[in-house]
Amino acid sequence: MAHSDASSVRCSGLSFAWPDGTVVLDGFDLAVGPGRTGLIGLNGAGKSTLLRLLAGELTPAAGSVRVTGETGYLPQNLVLDTALRVDEALGIAHTRAALHAIERGDASEEHFTAVGDDWDVEERARAALDQLGLAHIGLDRTIGEVSGGESVLLRLAALLLRRPDVLLLDEPTNNLDLEARRRLYDAVASWSGVMVVVSHDRELLELVDRIADLRDGEVRWYGGSLSAYEEALAVEQDAAARTVRAAEADVRRQKRELAEARVKLARRVRYGQKMYDTKREPRVVMNARKREAQVSAGKHRIMHTEKLEEAKERLDEAVEAVRDDDEIRVDLPHTAVPAGRSVLTLRELELPYGARVAGFEVRGPERIALLGPNGAGKSTLLRTITGELEPVAGEALAHVPLRCLPQRLDVLDDRLTVAENVARFAPAATDNRIRARLARFLFRGARADRPVATLSGGERFRASLAALLLAEPAPQLLMLDEPTNSLDMASVRRLTVALESYEGALIVASHDVPFLRGIGITRWVRLDGELSPLDPGEV
Missing domain, CATH: 3.40.50.300 (P-loop containing nucleotide triphosphate hydrolases)
Known part of the structure; x- marks a missing residue:
């Protein structure tokens, strides 16, 4: 299946919020080129919303979405009219009806216009159905006669027939049985255009060329499949954990130095007061020394306080880089x-x-x-x-x-x-x-x-x-x-x-x-x- 290398998806300064004010994306940027991209992230991160924005189903509050080439979109919760015929679901009913009319001898120009160059539409439709294990489904059957999993594959077959340049798939393996999943894996593996697939299916994510991890309103890119992503993430998280330990040690050291500075200041104040009380030096000299000591001590204290605050900020940043991997404990x-x-x-x-x-x-x-x-x-x-x-x-x-x-x-x-x-x-x-x-x-x-x-x-x-x-x-x-x-x-x-x-x-x-x-x-x-x-x- 040939696609243009110029096909791409771009988002610039994209912002979107739900009517209740919940912000999903704010100033979001994304660029996706040819190949298969696995979009992952926590529930609620905005993956499905992003796909709907790319597909044009939602309108951003600000920013732009530019998709070069024709787009095909498979939503997560697919609902097809059960009364639709299979050829209608595939989007070929009009062309097919014109083709049959011509075959019956009706040479009306409108029929030839409807067919265009698509004389092999039925053969291509049956080939697309066969590729997804749906060869047994006739083009004249209705959606009500096929299973939920088959209707998902049918929608995918319709997309493949259109040969879009950009294919967006949202949790495509949900509700598919093992055989249907394997058919879908084959279709994904043979895709050569731009694909963005949202999924938690490990086998499917092993077929992608790169992973886009949507977290806190930003995407981080990882080359390779899910396994490569998990290996890279493990290395990152080990380094992040070490950074946290170093930052914690720095905070402890800065607290200790600040406490020591305060003790030294208190000693100087007591010593200065003692000299003043015993009047061992002229009052002018003692007052000057007192002011100098106070200024020096103040600078010293401010310096240590700032260092402590900086150390705390570094610790906060380090902690943010470590992912929340809390585990459920079921010791019942x-x-x-x-x-x-x-x-x-x-x-x-x-x-x-x-x-x-x-x-x-x-x-x-x-x-x-x-x-x-x-x-x-x-x-x-x-x-x-x-x-x-x-x-x-x-x-x-x-x-x-x-x-x-x-x-x-x-x-x-x-x-x-x-x-x-x-x-x-x-x-x-x-x-x-x-x-x-x-x-x-x-x-x-x-x-x-x-x-x-x-x-x-x-x-x-x-x-x-x-x-x-x-x-x-x-x-x-x-x-x-x-x-x-x-x-x-x-x-x-x-x-x-x-x-x-x-x-x-x-x-x-x-x-x-x-x-x-x-x-x-x-x-x-x-x-x-x-x-x-x-x-x-x-x-």
């Missing part, structure tokens, strides 16, 4: 499950939407990865295990307390604070006990009093996880449904560390294989009509 003894203990039994289970589980047993602190294509019934299975859905037949028996964190993160009440939400799950716990435990989930002090409605995606996830894990009785079986969707990379790392110290049984439905490997999965299963064991080597 009541969640532990002894090895061999029966945790969950599924017998002749038939799910509401057709999938079946003949027999399945979870024992001890097993860590089970639940994989399968979109629409296979993974979420339905988890909801049936919790009792939220009634099975069509068979039974799901939980032998320990359990909790499930759904994809929608709707376990919290937006009207309540973080602390109040946790109190709903543990009504017998005191406020002090709740706050002490919330601190382990990085909700310290006033952060625990924030209304849930004001939390970012990563914070909301952390609060939901806290509410479930701090519930009484403590869950000895924790089920997570696509937990890494819409989490930034720092939040994924925090979740991974948190789950490392969880001592209960885990069932995690996810397409994020690097995350699953990171949390120490002990058994892999696939749901596709039936539940079957999966060899880790096949994943």
Whole structure:
């Protein structure tokens, strides 16, 4: 796919704020040339907003956005009209209708104008669909007949058909199953124009040429893929930590020297007063010496005070360079499950939407990865295990307390604070006990009093996880449904560390294989009509 080397994206002095006054970008500059750029950053840093500004969906309050070449944009939350035909979604319906009219013998000029030079539009459309694993989808079918993951790939196929010079992708692998993700990886790897992709998907970010890290309203550039970025960042952070230690030592030294200067000044004042009292020297000489000593001491004190302030400023700058890598700590003894203990039994289970589980047993602190294509019934299975859905037949028996964190993160009440939400799950716990435990989930002090409605995606996830894990009785079986969707990379790392110290049984439905490997999965299963064991080597 050939693209112009002149294609580029430029932002100059870009400023944008939401109607409530929340500033997202202020005087922001950015220049992106050909190649694949991975845009990363914490939840709430403004990545999706920046992509919408580049795509022209939002208007900046100040500054300019200049995109050279045609732009294609794949938003994070894609909503397509279910009544649309596939050829309409691909943007070729008008051309295709004219082509068919000509084939039927209608030689009207309007049809030839509509077709232009695009005589192979159907072949190109089918090739684009085939590239993304959608060859089975006919051009005359409607969007309502395809899955959510397929509709994302369909939108990408439409973009590829247009051959844009600049491609903007916002979390494109969200809601895609493993097979669909691999198709998307191939499409990204073969892209030769300008691409800016916002993602937390490690495998996808290994395909980019450079990383743009959006932090505190500025972008820092790192050459290479995600692995190269993490290596460079580790070196940076080691150096930053050493700078902090040196700055702390300097502040201590300046404090000590200032204290010593004050002691010397006090001694001089006492000595001068003693000489004055005993009148050993003429009064004029003593007064002159006193004034000289006061001036000298004042300068000395000011010099040390300034040095201390400078040392404190250097320390503040050094601390700012060190990233907040606080980790969630989940040392909850009541969640532990002894090895061999029966945790969950599924017998002749038939799910509401057709999938079946003949027999399945979870024992001890097993860590089970639940994989399968979109629409296979993974979420339905988890909801049936919790009792939220009634099975069509068979039974799901939980032998320990359990909790499930759904994809929608709707376990919290937006009207309540973080602390109040946790109190709903543990009504017998005191406020002090709740706050002490919330601190382990990085909700310290006033952060625990924030209304849930004001939390970012990563914070909301952390609060939901806290509410479930701090519930009484403590869950000895924790089920997570696509937990890494819409989490930034720092939040994924925090979740991974948190789950490392969880001592209960885990069932995690996810397409994020690097995350699953990171949390120490002990058994892999696939749901596709039936539940079957999966060899880790096949994943």
